Amino acid sequence: MNPPVATPFFFYLLAAIMIVGGILVITRKNAIHSAMALITTLLAQAALYLMLYAPFVAGVQIMLYAGGIMVLFLFVIMLISIERSQKERQFNKQWLVGVVAAAALGGLFITVYTTTSKGITLFVERRMAYSENQNTQLIANLLFDRRGGTYMFAFEIASLLLLVAIIGSVVMAKKRI
Amino acid sequence: MLDISTLHYLVLGAALFLLGVIGVLTRRNVVIVLMSIELILNAVNLNLVAFSRYWQSIHGGAALHGQVFAIFVITDAAAEAAIGLGILIAFFRNKETVNMDEVNLLKW
Numbered sequence: 001m002n003p004p005v006a007t008p009f010f011f012y013l014l015a016a017i018m019i020v021g022g023i024l025v026i027t028r029k030n031a032i033h034s035a036m037a038l039i040t041t042l043l044a045q046a047a048l049y050l051m052l053y054a055p056f057v058a059g060v061q062i063m064l065y066a067g068g069i070m071v072l073f074l075f076v077i078m079l080i081s082i083e084r085s086q087k088e089r090q091f092n093k094q095w096l097v098g099v100v101a102a103a104a105l106g107g108l109f110i111t112v113y114t115t116t117s118k119g120i121t122l123f124v125e126r127r128m129a130y131s132e133n134q135n136t137q138l139i140a141n142l143l144f145d146r147r148g149g150t151y152m153f154a155f156e157i158a159s160l161l162l163l164v165a166i167i168g169s170v171v172m173a174k175k176r177i
Numbered sequence: 178m179l180d181i182s183t184l185h186y187l188v189l190g191a192a193l194f195l196l197g198v199i200g201v202l203t204r205r206n207v208v209i210v211l212m213s214i215e216l217i218l219n220a221v222n223l224n225l226v227a228f229s230r231y232w233q234s235i236h237g238g239a240a241l242h243g244q245v246f247a248i249f250v251i252t253d254a255a256a257e258a259a260i261g262l263g264i265l266i267a268f269f270r271n272k273e274t275v276n277m278d279e280v281n282l283l284k285w
Contacts, residue, residue, distance in 0.1 A: 007180070008181055010255065014264055015185075015189045018189065019189075019192055019196070019281070022192075022196035022197070022216055023180040023195055023196060025209070025212055026197075026204060026216075027211060028267060031208045031277035034208075035212065037211050038215065038216070041216070041219070042192075045222075048226075050277060052225050052227060052229070052230045053227050054244050055233075056244065056248075057222075057226055057244050060248060060251055061251070064251055065219075065254075068252065069215065069255055072258060072259065072262060073212065074194055076262045076265060076266065077208055079269075080208075080266070080269045081196055085206055085274075085275050088276065089205065091203045091204060091207070092277065092278050092279070094203075094204075097202075098199065099202070099203065102199045105198060106191075107194060109195070113184065113187065113188060113191070134238070135241070137246055138238070138239050139244060141239075142245050147257070151245050151249075154249060157248055158252045161253070165257075166259070167264070168259070168260050168263065169259040169260055170263075171263075171268045172263030172266065174266050175270075
């Protein structure tokens with residue numbers, strides 16, 4: 001198997017796309033522009049999944065997020081009127097407190113990552129290239145196999161959660177509850 | 178060039194998580210708050226998949242627990258988006274607004 005090509009360059013490119021997309025999501029006035037920036041971020045993240053040897057998760061990310069959830073978002077944005085909300089104030093009164101709280105959380109992250117990464121090396125030691133044509137099969141073994149299926153029960157619970165979500169959203173969107 | 182370690186992915190995930198937290202705490206538009214929640218969930222997913230690769234490098238190629246967990250998180254995100262947008266439609270039908278700080282029906 002060929003070793004990966006130009007991994008640092010693509011990592012920094014995709015990271016830059018994701019960060020810029022995230023900033024656009026939380027700053028745009030028009031909700032549709034935010035949705036487009038979020039789709040860009042999600043697609044860049046799918047590419048990062050490919051770099052992490054997770055092709056199945058990348059496909060699920062593209063189909064479910066960019067194809068499913070974001071279309072749902074766009075439909076709802078078109079259902080509610082966006083003209084009025086664009087003329088209003090975009091940030092709430094507590095925005096300064098929110099930014100300070102987020103900055104405190106960022107300081108916590110920086111502290112944790114700088115102090116705990118000293119002793120530990122998180123580099124993947126050998127430059128391992130995993131076979132990608134078995135990834136889906138291995139995930140299915142973890143999910144469905146009778147002996148090794150560690151996550152069989154969790155999978156059933158997830159399907160129940162989706163059923164509850166379907167019923168809940170139908171009930172919520174009814175005209176008279 | 179330097180190789181990319183798991184820590185690079187963790188730092189990127191932390192940055193996305195912070196952006197999502199800022200969006201949740203400061204925006205008024207409910208739709209954008211829901212999108213910020215999606216950003217937070219995606220940051221967690223990135224961490225999970227990065228740790229999955231690190232775990233693979235220790236325990237062999239079949240140790241994909243992080244990726245399986247990321248799929249569960251995506252399932253939760255789909256459920257959360259459906260319910261949240263349903264609540265948003267019901268709310269917009271009653272109050273004709275999409276602003277977070279005008280949700281005060283239970284306040285006294």
